[in-house]
Amino acid sequence: MRSVDVVKTALGNTMRSKTRTFLTVIAIVIGAFTLTLTSGLGAGINKYVDSMVSGFGETDQIYVMPGADPSQQMSTSTEPQEYDPQEAGSTGEFGMQMLTDDDIETIEGIDSVSDVEPIVFVTADYLETEAGDQFVVNSLGFPSDGESMELAAGELPDPEASEITVPETWLPAFDTEDPNAVLGQTVTIGLKDLAQQEQTIDAEVVGVSEQAISGVGGSPMPSSSLNQELNDVQNSGLEVDQPQTYVQAVATVDNLAENETAVKQALSDEGLMGLTLEDQLGVITGIIDTVTWVLNGFALIALLAASFGIVNTLLMSVQERTREIGLMKALGMGRGKVFGLFSTEAVLLGVMGSVIGVGLGVAIGVGGNAALVNGPLSGVAGLSLFAVDPLSIVLIVALILVIAFLAGTMPAARAAQKDPIEALRYE
Structure with a gap:
């Protein structure tokens, strides 16, 4: 057969x-x-x-954050914890660990790191459009996220100018569905200083972002200059010196492909954690x-x-x-x-x-x-x-x-x- x-x-x-x-x-x-x-x-x-x-091109940056220190994690234990004055000024809201100026200097001293851009944490109350309507701002994006953001219209903010991007979901706030119609408009950001007095800063809308699955582009994102200006206002209002803290830092590494492991190890030795964009998306x-x-x-x-x-x-x-x-x-x-x-x-x-x-x-x-x-x-x-x-x-x-x-x-x-x-x- x-x-x-x-x-x-x-x-x-x-x-x-x-x-x-x-x-x-x-x-x-x-x-x-x-x-x-x-x-x-x-x-x-x-x-x-x-x-x-x-799509981000040849990125050579590592995002640096405080390392996971078990002694600093929230504990259910009722026993008192020993106070460390060196660590007292490096916590943000809800006990979140922050970077200090000493940490930034440490990062700058690591071999192969050519530049470090610290990112401050800003809490805004509202964003006001040219029409005078005010809308709650649940969060502001970090300027360092600009490289990983897709735009529906316009361009990324100039790091040296008071510029901002808004997400597509905010278009109804401007009474339009056309992203290009928002470009060039001036918005006012309201936030409180240390004395709980409302302060405002104006910024120009230069781009409209599309939200990615990672969440990038889903919030208004200020430029580096505007973010720092908002932080200065947020820490003003009282005649006291406030320790400067940072939510993260962006370290530019020479020849990241070859030096990534060494830089991450050096950061780990200093109690810090470094993640590339690929690590975060991973x-x-x-x-x-x-x-x-x-x-x-x-x-x-x-x-x-x-x-x-x-x-x-x-x-x-x-x-x-x-x-x-x-x-x-x-x-x-x-x-x-x-x-x-x-x-x-x-x-x-x-x-x-x-x-x-x-x-x-x-x-x-x-x-x-x-x-x-x-x-x-x-x-x-x-x-x-x-x-x-x-x-x-x-x-x-x-x-x-x-x-x-x-x-x-x-x-x-x-x-x-x-x-x-x-x-x-x-x-």
Whole structure:
């Protein structure tokens, strides 16, 4: 019997009991569908993160923050903690650790660090438009985030000018839906000084930002100069000297690719923590990868259940076709051909299940991605939730075919070992 005849015969045999074949294929479809959807989700998010990183160009910066000191973490213990006057001035709101001038000097002294830009923390009360309407400002973006921000219109603020960008979600505050209509307008930022007196500073809107999945671009972002000016006002009002603290610092590193590890280690030795932009975005991909692996685990369980379905289907088929097997062997069909026939039936079940499952997974993934990206998540710039990875699809199909083949080996071996005379006598 030729290979083509084996395939035709195997296909005909799988269609003998359509209900049994359908139920077996459904289990394979569920596993293939889940694997396709989860792998596409992981590929989509990772593709989005990679495009964000590549879009920033050759970044040579490390974002420096206070290191995680267990002794400074919030504790449920009621025991009194020893007071350290050296650390007393380096905490911000809610006990958050901050950088000090000494920390900035330490960073500047690290080999390969060519420049350090400290970032101060500013809390604003409201932003007032030219029309006189005031809106609550929940938070202001850090000037250092400007490099990782997508713009719907305009440009990034000039570090030396009193300029600001506003997110697209703020366009209704300016009574417009056109980002370009906001450019050039003057806004007033209100905040309180140490004496709790309201102070105001004017700034020019030079850009409209799109919010990224990391949250960058979702808040008004002042220039470095404006941020420092707001901080000076925030710390004024009383005739006392306030220690200067910084929420983070941006260190420019010469040849970051070669010196990244050494600089991070030097920062760690000083009790500081350094993260590149790729490190920060890597947290997102890590979460997505974890979720993807968990869901893939459930898909593999479904495929394991499907493999037992294949075994059961073929064992029943061998039992029902005992006389047929005996006749085929009496006519000269060898054990290898019989084994190949039933193995082919198992593989065909895998082919049907994988094609349907992968097809559904791709269709729903692409459709769902388009619906979400153009709908509820349209405000997230350049977001991609699902991507078709041909290699992953090939690997999924190959995995299912291997599982189907292995599941079919026991029934196929049992069929191949049947004695033709005993089989012909079977009632």
